[in-house]
Amino acid sequence: xxxxxxxxxxxxxxxxxxxxxxxxxxxxxxxxxxxxxxxxxxxxxxxxxxxxxxxxxxxxxxxxxxxxxxxxxxxxxxxxxxxxxxxxxxxxxxxxxxxxxxxxxxxxxxxxxxxxxxxxxxxxxxxxxxxxxxxxxxxxxxxxxxxxxxxxxxxxxxxxxxxxxxxxxxxxxxxxxxxxxxxxxxxxxxxxxxxxxxxxxxxxxxxxxxxxxxxxxxxxxxxxxxxxxxxxxxxxxxxxxxxxxxxxxxxxxxxxxxxxxxxxxxxxxxxxxxxxxxxxxxxxxxxxxxxxxxxxxxxxxxxxxxxxxxxxxxxxxxxxxxxxxxxxxxxxxxxxxxxxxxxxxxxxxxxxxxxxxxxxxxxxxxxxxxxxxxxxxxxxxxxxxxxxxxxxxxxxxxxxxxxxxxxxxxxxxxxxxxxxxxxxxxxxxxxxxxxxxxxxxxxxxxxxxxxxxxxxxxxxxxxxxxxxxxxxxxxxxxxxxxxxxxxxxxxxxxxxxxxxxxxxxxxxxxxxxxxxxxxxxxxxxxxxxxxxxxxxxxxxxxxxxxxxxxxxxxxxxxxxxxxxxxxxxxxxxxxxxxxxxxxxxxxxxxxxxxxxxxxxxxxxxxxxxxxxxxxxxxxxxxxxxxxxxxxxxxxxxxxxxxxxxxxxxxxxxxxxxxxxxxxxxxxxxxxxxxxxxxxxxxxxxxxxxxxxxxxxxxxxxxxxxxxxxxxxxxxxxxxxxxxxxxxxxxxxxxxxxxxxxxxxxxxxxxxxxxxxxxxxxxxxxxxxxxxxxxxxxxxxxxxxxxxxxxxxxxxxxxxxxxxxxxxxxxxxxxxxxxxxxxxxxxxxxxxxxxxxxxxxxxxxxxxxxxxxxxxxxxxxxxxxxxxxxxxxxxxxxxxxxxxxxxxxxxx
Numbered sequence: 001x002x003x004x005x006x007x008x009x010x011x012x013x014x015x016x017x018x019x020x021x022x023x024x025x026x027x028x029x030x031x032x033x034x035x036x037x038x039x040x041x042x043x044x045x046x047x048x049x050x051x052x053x054x055x056x057x058x059x060x061x062x063x064x065x066x067x068x069x070x071x072x073x074x075x076x077x078x079x080x081x082x083x084x085x086x087x088x089x090x091x092x093x094x095x096x097x098x099x100x101x102x103x104x105x106x107x108x109x110x111x112x113x114x115x116x117x118x119x120x121x122x123x124x125x126x127x128x129x130x131x132x133x134x135x136x137x138x139x140x141x142x143x144x145x146x147x148x149x150x151x152x153x154x155x156x157x158x159x160x161x162x163x164x165x166x167x168x169x170x171x172x173x174x175x176x177x178x179x180x181x182x183x184x185x186x187x188x189x190x191x192x193x194x195x196x197x198x199x200x201x202x203x204x205x206x207x208x209x210x211x212x213x214x215x216x217x218x219x220x221x222x223x224x225x226x227x228x229x230x231x232x233x234x235x236x237x238x239x240x241x242x243x244x245x246x247x248x249x250x251x252x253x254x255x256x257x258x259x260x261x262x263x264x265x266x267x268x269x270x271x272x273x274x275x276x277x278x279x280x281x282x283x284x285x286x287x288x289x290x291x292x293x294x295x296x297x298x299x300x301x302x303x304x305x306x307x308x309x310x311x312x313x314x315x316x317x318x319x320x321x322x323x324x325x326x327x328x329x330x331x332x333x334x335x336x337x338x339x340x341x342x343x344x345x346x347x348x349x350x351x352x353x354x355x356x357x358x359x360x361x362x363x364x365x366x367x368x369x370x371x372x373x374x375x376x377x378x379x380x381x382x383x384x385x386x387x388x389x390x391x392x393x394x395x396x397x398x399x400x401x402x403x404x405x406x407x408x409x410x411x412x413x414x415x416x417x418x419x420x421x422x423x424x425x426x427x428x429x430x431x432x433x434x435x436x437x438x439x440x441x442x443x444x445x446x447x448x449x450x451x452x453x454x455x456x457x458x459x460x461x462x463x464x465x466x467x468x469x470x471x472x473x474x475x476x477x478x479x480x481x482x483x484x485x486x487x488x489x490x491x492x493x494x495x496x497x498x499x500x501x502x503x504x505x506x507x508x509x510x511x512x513x514x515x516x517x518x519x520x521x522x523x524x525x526x527x528x529x530x531x532x533x534x535x536x537x538x539x540x541x542x543x544x545x546x547x548x549x550x551x552x553x554x555x556x557x558x559x560x561x562x563x564x565x566x567x568x569x570x571x572x573x574x575x576x577x578x579x580x581x582x583x584x585x586x587x588x589x590x591x592x593x594x595x596x597x598x599x600x601x602x603x604x605x606x607x608x609x610x611x612x613x614x615x616x617x618x619x620x621x622x623x624x625x626x627x628x629x630x631x632x633x634x635x636x637x638x639x640x641x642x643x644x645x646x647x648x649x650x651x652x653x654x655x656x657x658x659x660x661x662x663x664x665x666x667x668x669x670x671x672x673x674x675x676x677x678x679x680x681x682x683x684x685x686x687x688x689x690x691x692x693x694x695x696x697x698x699x700x701x702x703x704x705x706x707x708x709x710x711x712x713x714x715x716x717x718x719x720x721x722x723x724x725x726x727x728x729x730x731x732x733x734x735x736x737x738x739x740x741x742x743x744x745x746x747x748x749x750x751x752x753x754x755x756x757x758x759x760x761x762x763x764x765x766x767x768x769x770x771x772x773x774x775x776x777x778x779x780x781x782x783x784x785x786x787x788x789x790x791x792x793x794x795x796x797x798x799x800x801x802x803x804x805x806x807x808x809x810x811x812x813x814x815x816x817x818x819x820x821x822x823x824x825x826x827x828x829x830x831x832x833x834x835x836x837x838x839x840x841x842x843x844x845x846x847x848x849x850x851x852x853x854x855x856x857x858x859x860x861x862x863x864x865x866x867x868x869x870x871x872x873x874x875x876x877x878x879x880x881x882x883x884x885x886x887x888x889x890x891x
Contacts, residue, residue: 010134010144012119012156015166017302018202018230021147024166025115028145032113037143038106039113044121046301047256050336050372052365053081055126056099059114063106067098070105071855073566074098080363081125092125094568096132097858103133104140104860111141118301120152124367124400131155132606132858139863158608168199177201182208202300206233231306237286238307244271245282249289251319253307254340256333258295266322317341332356336375345381353379354389361396370396370405377412387416394429406430424454424462431469444470444479448486460494464502467491471509475546476649478683478690484510499526501536501543508546512691516547516727527552534563538576545583548695548731551763553583554592565856574603578616585622586695586731588766590803591842593623598835599857614643614652621659625666628805633663654680654689658696661703666806670706677703681716694720697735698770705742717743734759734767742774749778757791769798773811776818785818796822832874840867841875845883 013021029039042059064082067075077094080087106112116122116130134144134156146156169177174194178185181204185193197203207230238246248267255263260277267275280296283289290297298304308316317340324337335352342349357372373393380386390413397405410426418426427450431443451466470487473479487510496503499522507515523544526532532540541557544550557580564573577600584593597620604613621636637656644652657676664673677700679685680693697720704713717739724732737759741752753775761768776792779785792815799808812822833841836857843853850861850868857864872878875886 009162010137010146010159011162011164013145013147013164013166014150016150016168016200018200018206018300019166019168020201021149021166022117022300023201025117025145025147029113029115032143036110037113038110039115041115041117042122042126043117043297044119044123044127045256045258046121046305047254049121049123050368051123051256051333052125052360052363052368053095053123053129055116055122056129057082057126059116059126059130060099060102063102066102066106070098070101071851074101074855077568078102083363091568091570092128093132093570093858094566096129097568097855099129100133100136100140100858100860101854103142104862107141108862112143114142114144116144116146118149119146119156120148120154121301122154123365124155125365127155131159134159134161135606136859136863139866140860169201169204170199174199174204178204178208181205202302203230206230230302231309234288234300234303234306235310237288238283238310241282241286242279244275244279247271247319248275248279249283249307250311250315251323252289252296252298253304254316254319254337255323256336258297260291260296262323262326263296266319266326269322269325270318317343332359339375339379342379346379347381347385350376350379350385350389357392366396366399369393370400374409383416387413387418387422390416391422391425391429395425398429398432420453421457421459421462424450424457424459424466428462428466428469431466444473444477444483444487447473448483448490452490455490455494460496463494464491464496464500464506467494467506468502468509471506474511475509475691476651478650478688485514487511488515498522501526501532501539505539505543508543512546512548513694513723513727513729516729519543519547520549520728523547523549523552523556527556534560534567534569535572538564538572538579541576541583542579545579546691547727548691548729550583550586550731554580554587554589557583558592562856565858570603570858571607571609574600574607574609574612574616577603578612578619581616581619581623585619585626587764588626588802588804590623590626591838593619594835595839595842597623599839610643611649611652614640614649615655617643618652618655618659621656622662625659625662626804626806628666628809630663630667633659650686650689651692653687654692657687658692658699661696661699665699665702666810668810670703671709673699674703674707674709678713681713694723694729695731695735697732698738698767701735701739701742702770702774710743713743730764734761734764738767738771738774741771742778746778746782753778765798766802766804769795769802770807772798773807773814776811777814780814780818788818789815789820792818793820833871837867837871837874840864841871841883841886844868844880845886 013024015021029041033039040059040062042055044055048054060078067078070078074094074097076085076087078098079085081095103112103114114130119127119130122130130144130146134146137144146161148154148156168174171194174197178190178193178197182193185208193204193207197207238249241249244267247270248263251266251270252263255266260280264275264277264279267279277291280289280291284291287299288303290299311319320337320341324334324341327334327337331352335349335356338349339353353372353376357369357376360366360372361369370393373389373396377386377389377393380389390409394406394409394413397409406429410429413426427447431447447466447470451463451470454460454466455463467487467490471491474484474487488507491503491506491510494503504519504522504526507519512519523540526540537556538560541553541555541560544553544556557576560576561573561580564570564576577596581593581596581600584590584596597616601613601616601620604610604616617636617640621633621640624630624632624636637659640652640656657679661673661677664670664676677696679687680689680696681700682688697717700713700716701710704710717736720732720736724736737752737756741749741756744752753771756771757768757775761771772791772795776788776790776795779788779791792811796808796811796815799805799811815822839857840853843856848856850864853859853864854861868880875883877883877886
């Protein structure tokens, strides 16, 4: 707590049921309140997991009025999430940014402690938002403590937060607690209770109450798992209560809210007589529940589950029916209780649940929508409707990234009588779950066949989706030319516009060489026209990478970022940034690549895209090689291999070999570089890739020539020359111009070098500088040192400006050998700053405010301010107005 005024932190408190998590959080709240912190609390409740943003709403209720201070998009996002407006809920990450800023504004007045009890039972929407916030509290005077029971995993586990594990009490502490709470126990009973409680604090308090009056060790509770024994203890306490109180407790246990009035009214419906607060008193007397302004609350979650489990099915049905009656004016909650009260199929309820699912999906509560559809399917008396609802629920499961949900739902769907279109959707759902990212070439023909049937059935949209996955598998695997051609031919037969982004992506993934000319021509026409939606522009950026048009890829990927950031679509943003990073690294545009690699990797992890994360790590390895950071190359490369090897992701492995080859070239270890790069061109090697190998020709030729193995790659170059006749890929043609020159006999080389340098490569300065370096090296070897200096000097200046340090040093060495000295390269801004600091500096230099930068990067404006506070001394400046000059000078 002493550090909270300097910066925030988040921690999970984990342990078994009854270990003291709630007690620790309560004590923390008391200490925080005594020290002037504002305490905000929420509790996850198992029966409320279907209510989207319920936990978040409870947490923020005391500061809801402060939402008015948020920027309009964030204010509207929270309003939609909390049902204050009828607007569609935007991407959950925009809501998360709003929550982060809302908490930051509240903490500016007084530091804040967030207490999250039973975080494992929070609704998924709330949990995802709070996990996002937890990762970004370092600059805010906010502390988050989240209690999680052992055996549960969720959003907080994936956030990488620090964990405090509570263990059982040792023998002495357990004995002291038992004696303090229940003094004077007979020795035999005391020994048995200590043994049965096994150091669990809740058991040491509760089991003695269940064993009151027992004097014989053998008559205590039967041997059961500790949680079951505790539930039995709570059930025993309930059994001695008046009938009305027991009924009231069952209603409260099944209620998906804490309102005392709701519970009293529903109990009145059940017993047919008025029920008042006085009927709650027996339960509060035996410490089962508490009643305050927050409503009726169980003192421990096990009490709630014990009461539910001890009731009969018919009792639960009637209690849910009573709650549905009371909640008639709250249809979004009423329908769930109506569904729970139904003993068998009921199409009326199922239809209302399906409508609720549509409403919740529009609100962005995909988990709730999936649950509603699944429940509706179980209540369906029509098999066709049941199948359709299960399929829609499975599609939502795909969006959620929940393999357990998808597999279970498809297993239920499979035996049903499905239409051909539904069968095709099942195939699409199964294949879409991994987004086509696996080395599964065998699945491509079957996907294509299903797509052909879908097209024949009049569903070109579904056919296009299926072919998209098939094309992705062509990219990640090696299915063979006939299979690739079938994917392309089927796609070409669909009645879609030839500039359709999905169609072009299919061509590029399935046949980047054979369809390269058509794709590049259509891409350039699309880029020259009016801007499309951000998703289409993002797809076109990725497509441009696959056909080797890197400057177009960087431009298109960059163009998609603004809208994706504003919409909070962080999953797609990670992909767009990954494409931007890849293309910027190939262009050696490090001012773009450095922040893009960092942000893409972070977001890929946060949005659970492991293969996207792997390809970004491989890109990071290439970036580190260009900068001469050799230790980092291997760290990035090893992480990329770890994340991708299990699914045989060839593009990742190919990129890793390119990165290692670049690193060895930068160190002058040409034989080692050749061994890495040669793997990309061996069809038997896992790092072989039909498309990506075409964009590493310059590196392979340099490594081969400088290691005396130029003759070994003649067949490869000849093969790629044939490929170049089919595609105008800028990267491939630039690489071949370089290779022709460096591999040519001395008598034929000079005109080839000059031809390479006469091509307009204004937007590819790294490629041009490497040709100048190679030409200068060749001239010096020809004993023409004076002639070599001009191209070497031009190469050095470009390399220094780009920040590719190993290549700049190589040009300096050649210049020294020619008789010309070079000044040392000055350290630049990008060498002094972290990737995120560089990104913030670039945005600040463009004139964006801290709040605007925070909105773009999904950080609070205080975090941005904190970064700038550290950046200014690094750059030797004192004010924001100097940033533009620094960047113009050094970037």
